[in-house]
Amino acid sequence: MDDARDSAAFARVILPHLDAAYNLARWLLRDGDVAQDVVHDAMLRAMTYFAGYRGGDARAWLMQIVRTTAYDRMAKRRDSREVPIEPEPVHEPVDPADDPEDALVRVQAHDTLAKALDALPVELRECVVLRELEEMSYRDIARVTGVPIGTVMSRLWRARRELLRWGQARCAG
Amino acid sequence: MTCEGRELLIQAEVDGELDVASAAELAAHIETCPECAALHAQLVALSRRLREEIGRAEAPAALRETLTARFAPIAPAPIAMPARRLAPRRFVPVLGFAGGFALAAAVMLAILPGDTGLENELIADHVRALQPGHLMDVASSDQHTVKPWFNGKLDYAPPVKDLAAAGFPLLGGRLDAVGNRTVGVMVYRSDKHLIDLFVWPAAAIGDVPTGSHDGFHVVGWSEDGMVFRAVSDVEAGKLADFARQWRSAS
Numbered sequence: 001m002d003d004a005r006d007s008a009a010f011a012r013v014i015l016p017h018l019d020a021a022y023n024l025a026r027w028l029l030r031d032g033d034v035a036q037d038v039v040h041d042a043m044l045r046a047m048t049y050f051a052g053y054r055g056g057d058a059r060a061w062l063m064q065i066v067r068t069t070a071y072d073r074m075a076k077r078r079d080s081r082e083v084p085i086e087p088e089p090v091h092e093p094v095d096p097a098d099d100p101e102d103a104l105v106r107v108q109a110h111d112t113l114a115k116a117l118d119a120l121p122v123e124l125r126e127c128v129v130l131r132e133l134e135e136m137s138y139r140d141i142a143r144v145t146g147v148p149i150g151t152v153m154s155r156l157w158r159a160r161r162e163l164l165r166w167g168q169a170r171c172a173g
Numbered sequence: 174m175t176c177e178g179r180e181l182l183i184q185a186e187v188d189g190e191l192d193v194a195s196a197a198e199l200a201a202h203i204e205t206c207p208e209c210a211a212l213h214a215q216l217v218a219l220s221r222r223l224r225e226e227i228g229r230a231e232a233p234a235a236l237r238e239t240l241t242a243r244f245a246p247i248a249p250a251p252i253a254m255p256a257r258r259l260a261p262r263r264f265v266p267v268l269g270f271a272g273g274f275a276l277a278a279a280v281m282l283a284i285l286p287g288d289t290g291l292e293n294e295l296i297a298d299h300v301r302a303l304q305p306g307h308l309m310d311v312a313s314s315d316q317h318t319v320k321p322w323f324n325g326k327l328d329y330a331p332p333v334k335d336l337a338a339a340g341f342p343l344l345g346g347r348l349d350a351v352g353n354r355t356v357g358v359m360v361y362r363s364d365k366h367l368i369d370l371f372v373w374p375a376a377a378i379g380d381v382p383t384g385s386h387d388g389f390h391v392v393g394w395s396e397d398g399m400v401f402r403a404v405s406d407v408e409a410g411k412l413a414d415f416a417r418q419w420r421s422a423s
Contacts (some may be wrong), residue, residue, distance in 0.1 A: 002263070004227075007244050007245070008244075008245065008310065009236075009310050009326075009348045010244050011241070011244040011245030012245075012301075012347075012348065012349060012350060013348050013349070013350050013355050015240060015241065015244060015245065016350060017353075018232045018237060018240065019229060019230075019231050019232050019237070020229075021232070022230055022231065022232035022233070022236065023229045023230045023231075024343055026230040032230075032233070035230075036232075036233055036235075036236050037284050039232065039236060040236060040239065040240070043243075047244065048370070053326075053355075054326070054327065054328045055327035055328040055329070055348075055354075055355045055356075056328050056354070056355065057328065057353050057354060058350065058353060058354070058355050059353045072271065112226075113222055113223065113227060114226065114227050115284060117223070117227065128223070132220055132223040132224060133223065133227065133228070133229050133409075134229070137190065138185075138188070138190050153181050153184065154181070156184060156188075157180055157181055159186055160184065160216060160219060162182075163219055163223075164215055164216075164219060167219070167222075
């Protein structure tokens with residue numbers, strides 16, 4: 001198959017998932033412009049991997065690449081910060097999603113659901129976005145995020161618990 | 174507070190991930206347990222809020238244009254025939270009438286209402302494929318060329334048959350999207366019409382109805398764990414004949 005035909009197949013099979021790709025990148029990076037740039041890079045990367053694509057769920061396949069590209073960008077962003085304005089958040093190592101109290105404090109300070117979601121640790125946030133906004137199955141979320149299904153379930157639960165607490169605090173206050 | 178350990182189960186029910194037996198068990202429990210019932214209701218309400226208040230961010234138009242120009246440079250312009258893309262000589266007559274359909278295709282795309290059902294999606298795929306340069310990824314009347322091409326592109330092996338003797342010559346194959354799934358499509362000719370035969374493993378996609386819409390017909394059958402859907406604007410009887418011939422061919 002020559003390049004033009006490969007490219008036509010890519011346009012037909014992968015490009016329809018552009019909105020999904022952008023949505024994930026937007027919520028991972030919390031910045032529309034950076035998300036746009038990352039999705040562009042991710043699509044070029046996906047095209048180079050496309051020869052090895054063997055069917056299956058095209059959206060999950062693409063989302064995996066978008067996520068990796070976004071995480072690369074976040075890592076670079078951290079590296080390029082010469083003097084950190086504040087110390088790195090404590091919830092970074094192993095499963096960075098493991099500090100609900102910290103997340104609770106940060107989430108509760110916000111006045112809209114979107115901001116509360118943005119304030120969740122990225123590993124919890126991405127599970128909510130893939131499940132609630134993209135309506136992906138646990139199995140596909142596990143594939144995209146590269147963790148076992150059990151971890152997806154517990155991250156989703158922690159994320160939702162924080163958002164429910166946020167909602168209750170909003171009502172009470 | 175909920176019964177300890179039931180949170181993940183309740184969440185899985187809300188997410189549609191519970192098997193029937195577990196879901197029934199949980200439903201019975203929720204009947205008698207106000208705390209679990211409350212959590213279930215809260216999770217359902219949270220889901221709805223997330224979808225309604227936040228929704229999905231759409232890709233900016235500029236990004237879409239850049240990527241479309243990069244990967245799908247052929248605009249669905251009805252008249253200009255990009256003959257340059259169609260290398261194999263035996264293909265030229267086919268593309269001639271494909272081009273003739275393009276204007277109708279552009280109109281059809283506009284009136285297919287929202288493409289909600291998978292059946293409409295098949296027809297939309299078919300119509301889109303009629304546009305210049307979109308018909309085939311592999312152009313060959315030889316089933317022994319088309320079949321191995323699929324084998325390298327899909328995680329299943331669509332059976333490929335040549336029906337030239339029955340009046341339906343094989344033209345080639347392409348990849349297309351149905352639901353979120355990538356599927357194989359065989360392209361056949363019937364006089365001056367094209368027939369797309371979509372094939373996928375039975376477990377991969379839910380039921381896709383057959384029927385007729387706006388002059389397009391969809392007929393289907395299942396065989397050896399594979400689901401088949403033929404889409405065309407040939408008359409319904411002719412398409413049924415195609416299906417019959419395909420099934421009886423070796």
